[in-house]
Amino acid sequence: MARKKRPGILINLLSFTAPIPIIAVFASKDFLTDLTGPIVFTVLAGLAIACGAGLFLIPFIISFKPMFSGGGYYAFWGRGKAAAQTLLTGRSATATVVSIGENSGGGTMTINDQPVLNLVMSIDDDYNPPYETSMDTLIPRSRIPQFQPGAMFRVKVNSEDKLLVVLDTSQATGRNTQDSGENIPQVGEGDWTETDRKAVDERGIDGTAKILEITDTGRTDNFKPVAHVLYEVSVPGSTPYTSGKDYALDSEVIEALQAQTGKVFKARVHPDNPERFMVEINFS
Numbered sequence: 001m002a003r004k005k006r007p008g009i010l011i012n013l014l015s016f017t018a019p020i021p022i023i024a025v026f027a028s029k030d031f032l033t034d035l036t037g038p039i040v041f042t043v044l045a046g047l048a049i050a051c052g053a054g055l056f057l058i059p060f061i062i063s064f065k066p067m068f069s070g071g072g073y074y075a076f077w078g079r080g081k082a083a084a085q086t087l088l089t090g091r092s093a094t095a096t097v098v099s100i101g102e103n104s105g106g107g108t109m110t111i112n113d114q115p116v117l118n119l120v121m122s123i124d125d126d127y128n129p130p131y132e133t134s135m136d137t138l139i140p141r142s143r144i145p146q147f148q149p150g151a152m153f154r155v156k157v158n159s160e161d162k163l164l165v166v167l168d169t170s171q172a173t174g175r176n177t178q179d180s181g182e183n184i185p186q187v188g189e190g191d192w193t194e195t196d197r198k199a200v201d202e203r204g205i206d207g208t209a210k211i212l213e214i215t216d217t218g219r220t221d222n223f224k225p226v227a228h229v230l231y232e233v234s235v236p237g238s239t240p241y242t243s244g245k246d247y248a249l250d251s252e253v254i255e256a257l258q259a260q261t262g263k264v265f266k267a268r269v270h271p272d273n274p275e276r277f278m279v280e281i282n283f284s
Helices: 008-017 019-027 029-036 038-068 072-077 081-089 141-147 169-173 194-203 251-258
Strands: 091-102 114-124 131-138 152-157 165-167 205-221 224-234 241-248 264-269 277-280
Touching (some): 072 131, 081 165, 114 141, 114 152, 194 264, 205 241, 205 277, 224 264
Antiparallel strands (some): 091 114, 152 165, 205 224, 205 264, 224 241, 264 277
């Protein structure tokens, strides 16, 4: 399977070899001075110091090079020229996390207190046979649970380099919050149809819905955490009942909903199926 090369721990060991040429030259100072003269020895000493400094800096240059090329550790999130082009012209694909761990340099690094981790993904783009790609990328601590092995999400694959994949944010975030049902959650058994929406709009029964609890399911869908929201629904002339559904929502929306626990909101219930209703949640 195709996979990006990893520098590994051997590259880091170069730092420990840095003193060798310097020690070798200065340990042989008298011999080299007698053999070549003081001027040549000075040149050799300078070269040894430069060589040692180069060996010491190589691992750091390799580690930080991604920060200054093509979006680097942020490329997966769409930052950088190549990543932006990939989002525009790349092939859509499904990525499955194979593993997540310390970065390819074999150590721990953070940027603004957020870890740079190595993410290995299996890519299925309906064009190439499924293959793996590996990249070092900054992953916010709050999102690490969403990238555990087995997690699936949509990505875009660069048309010239299939190992360059970028998170497809249009798929990950869905439509705008204003239009996506996040302000007016829809609850019911299975997906709503246009007929359901029309029935609620035209013949729906006005009532109320109280948020009883919001539970983290530990799952994700389209790169969003899935939460279970439980309501107590009341309509005139009927006994209040409970109903809920799993929602795939942005973390910020889930937090906002949790702040509304215990509050009562306007609801509109399906005229033929009380398990389907719309809740008008005001986050103000």
